[in-house]
Amino acid sequence: MSAERPRSPSINDVAELANVSYQTVSRVLNNHPNVKASTRAKVQAAIDQLGYSPNSAARTLVTGRSRILGVITLDVDNVDGLPPMYGIERRARDHGYFVSTATLDRVTRASMRAAVDQLAEQRVAGMVVIVPTEAASDAMASLPPGLPLVLIEGEPGRGIATAAVDQQAGARRATEHLLELGHETVFHVRGLSDWMQTQDRISGWRGALAAAGREAPMPLAGDWTARSGYEAGLMLARIPELTAVFAGNDDMALGILLALSERGLRVPEDVSVVGFDDGTAPGYYNPPLTTVRQDFTTVGRRAIEMLLEQIAHGTRYEERFVSEPELIVRKSTAPVRAQRR
Amino acid sequence: MSAERPRSPSINDVAELANVSYQTVSRVLNNHPNVKASTRAKVQAAIDQLGYSPNSAARTLVTGRSRILGVITLDVDNVDGLPPMYGIERRARDHGYFVSTATLDRVTRASMRAAVDQLAEQRVAGMVVIVPTEAASDAMASLPPGLPLVLIEGEPGRGIATAAVDQQAGARRATEHLLELGHETVFHVRGLSDWMQTQDRISGWRGALAAAGREAPMPLAGDWTARSGYEAGLMLARIPELTAVFAGNDDMALGILLALSERGLRVPEDVSVVGFDDGTAPGYYNPPLTTVRQDFTTVGRRAIEMLLEQIAHGTRYEERFVSEPELIVRKSTAPVRAQRR
DNA sequence: AGAAGAGTTGTGAACGACCACAATGCTGTT
DNA sequence: AACAGCATTGTGGTCGTTCACAACTCTTCT
Numbered sequence: 144m145s146a147e148r149p150r151s152p153s154i155n156d157v158a159e160l161a162n163v164s165y166q167t168v169s170r171v172l173n174n175h176p177n178v179k180a181s182t183r184a185k186v187q188a189a190i191d192q193l194g195y196s197p198n199s200a201a202r203t204l205v206t207g208r209s210r211i212l213g214v215i216t217l218d219v220d221n222v223d224g225l226p227p228m229y230g231i232e233r234r235a236r237d238h239g240y241f242v243s244t245a246t247l248d249r250v251t252r253a254s255m256r257a258a259v260d261q262l263a264e265q266r267v268a269g270m271v272v273i274v275p276t277e278a279a280s281d282a283m284a285s286l287p288p289g290l291p292l293v294l295i296e297g298e299p300g301r302g303i304a305t306a307a308v309d310q311q312a313g314a315r316r317a318t319e320h321l322l323e324l325g326h327e328t329v330f331h332v333r334g335l336s337d338w339m340q341t342q343d344r345i346s347g348w349r350g351a352l353a354a355a356g357r358e359a360p361m362p363l364a365g366d367w368t369a370r371s372g373y374e375a376g377l378m379l380a381r382i383p384e385l386t387a388v389f390a391g392n393d394d395m396a397l398g399i400l401l402a403l404s405e406r407g408l409r410v411p412e413d414v415s416v417v418g419f420d421d422g423t424a425p426g427y428y429n430p431p432l433t434t435v436r437q438d439f440t441t442v443g444r445r446a447i448e449m450l451l452e453q454i455a456h457g458t459r460y461e462e463r464f465v466s467e468p469e470l471i472v473r474k475s476t477a478p479v480r481a482q483r484r
Numbered sequence: 485m486s487a488e489r490p491r492s493p494s495i496n497d498v499a500e501l502a503n504v505s506y507q508t509v510s511r512v513l514n515n516h517p518n519v520k521a522s523t524r525a526k527v528q529a530a531i532d533q534l535g536y537s538p539n540s541a542a543r544t545l546v547t548g549r550s551r552i553l554g555v556i557t558l559d560v561d562n563v564d565g566l567p568p569m570y571g572i573e574r575r576a577r578d579h580g581y582f583v584s585t586a587t588l589d590r591v592t593r594a595s596m597r598a599a600v601d602q603l604a605e606q607r608v609a610g611m612v613v614i615v616p617t618e619a620a621s622d623a624m625a626s627l628p629p630g631l632p633l634v635l636i637e638g639e640p641g642r643g644i645a646t647a648a649v650d651q652q653a654g655a656r657r658a659t660e661h662l663l664e665l666g667h668e669t670v671f672h673v674r675g676l677s678d679w680m681q682t683q684d685r686i687s688g689w690r691g692a693l694a695a696a697g698r699e700a701p702m703p704l705a706g707d708w709t710a711r712s713g714y715e716a717g718l719m720l721a722r723i724p725e726l727t728a729v730f731a732g733n734d735d736m737a738l739g740i741l742l743a744l745s746e747r748g749l750r751v752p753e754d755v756s757v758v759g760f761d762d763g764t765a766p767g768y769y770n771p772p773l774t775t776v777r778q779d780f781t782t783v784g785r786r787a788i789e790m791l792l793e794q795i796a797h798g799t800r801y802e803e804r805f806v807s808e809p810e811l812i813v814r815k816s817t818a819p820v821r822a823q824r825r
Numbered sequence: 826a827g828a829a830g831a832g833t834t835g836t837g838a839a840c841g842a843c844c845a846c847a848a849t850g851c852t853g854t855t
Numbered sequence: 856a857a858c859a860g861c862a863t864t865g866t867g868g869t870c871g872t873t874c875a876c877a878a879c880t881c882t883t884c885t
Contacts (some may be wrong), residue, residue: 151604153870153872164835165835167835169873170833170834177832178832179832182833196604197605197871198545199770200540200544201840201870201872204842204870204872205873205874206872218568218574227568229565231825232586233559236586236587241584241602242584242585243585244585246568246574255628260537264537266540266541282718299882327827369767392637397768397769400767401768401772402768426711427713427714429742430741460852497841504865505865507843507865507866508842508846508865518861518863518865520864523863538841539841539842540842541841542841542842542843543841543842543843544839545834545840545841545871546843546870547842547843550869645842657864827884828885829884832879832880832881833878834878835876835877835878836876838873838875838876839883840872843868847866847867848864848866850861851860853860853861855856855857
């Protein structure tokens, strides 16, 4: 029953049909200049007729370079797919590269190692790592040292190139915005504690409060989900002096919005809420959410550019791209009003 | 400046170090039974010492099989990354396969063709296509005919295996739910018109209305985004007899919720709203959204299983997996009340 | 006309692994 | 002691492509 699918046509089949040597076909394939136009046409015709497509494995084998970009990323329930957000595949393809993905369900040294091995086996030309936890940056140490590498949203330093949004600046702007509206202090619901973004947003928020001479209350612990935001929101609703919340991301802000509403607190009249991320939805929360917009597109583009430069250069090197996030003011924030209860 | 990164160690380097032939190393690599335990250990030690990792390109070349699964999917702004949702990479890896992705920014015959060529070049062992538009199913015709293939959320038939959620059943349940609550009729905001889901959800909704002897109003046109839902919501709010809406997805439902609220209509007291998809957020909309939950996990698992069966079998064949969605009743739906205005 | 030189095409080797088969070592039986 | 038979290891060929170099074919100039 198991039919042998015939191997696809090779460069030799094309050569035979076109009555030239395999090398000439190879030259046509690689756009070498010194091929007579008529020969080129003849070969092209044979290629089309056979439906020939070059075998990238053979090519990789002989050249030692693979035109595959490896992507290591998370595959966890709480979080959306990261690589599509950054448009990684599209950009790679524009430069003639394939993308092979390795995902992590947990971020441990062992799982990082497994992902790296998986990509190493494919002799990828370079790697993009989108694993925004501190553990990931450590694990980078185990990588083949010369291999081109860019970390998206990872810790800068250690000779590794990074492309990231300035999380601290974003969190600072969000907090300042609330302070400018006259809020005495700003409460914070943080994301998963081992994420880079969580730490950076906390310090941006702390920094803004400190600069205004306010004390930072203890952040509430969330896990990026709306559910955790909801629970934090129920907690916050018990605090009489609550007037402003900075949520670690928009999903949690959504949960907070619901919890406050259930507890009879109006946003923004009683409490102002700011989120972080901004996709297509937050502008249509009820009320539309003031949030910090991250420019994933630019980060993705620069990351790929940096990686390709390293590949062209034949070596890894440190470089740092930082994108400035933008505060998007919508209806979930307003000046404090005198008294709340 | 351009340092030549040395090639990684090959099977020969390992053989030399371990004082055996390369074939013995190969046997160790592939777990052949007839290798003396002491030899195996010696080889393994050499492998570890050199940090050797097999070259998948060489392996592919000689065996003719590639252990790469190709994924063709969309890369458009309105839509989240699809493959992570289905857990494609994780499952593939569990079975020893790599995943290479090709994305489409527009679904045209040409772009499909380009994606297919890209994967063909890598001699993928099989393909998963997650492009839920009708055009995609057509374009499948251009694929190498024997190549194992599974369509996720694609049109069944034509000898192609498919794994999908029963969209019609989901839409029917959603609509029946509203009718059971006493609503006279149910308005619908559809998604992008060329998507399979859009058509199926429309016919499920129509079917339920017809079965109840109601006439289906004309669906409003959305594009899956909250923004388009918001605009449709503003339109719906002008209709005096509006009491129930079935939104094509949750994002649009979010926009509808906001629009209705801005127009002074309460959900669910004045209008009931049902969505479709169910991720982590809709349970925390205000009010929490009644919606239809799709089991992406099972669909993804079955899709990969089907694909691997085809690969083992050495041929493509038709098979059909349908997952039954589940209505999740939350607070956005309630029985009609006598009079609205 | 002949030679230099550019343009064009062909040949042999190599990349790293697996497969089929051959060769060797070891065990046990008669 | 010799041989069958199994376990273990080694050898040559191959996959499809590129690279380095050799060889051939035209021009063009002297």
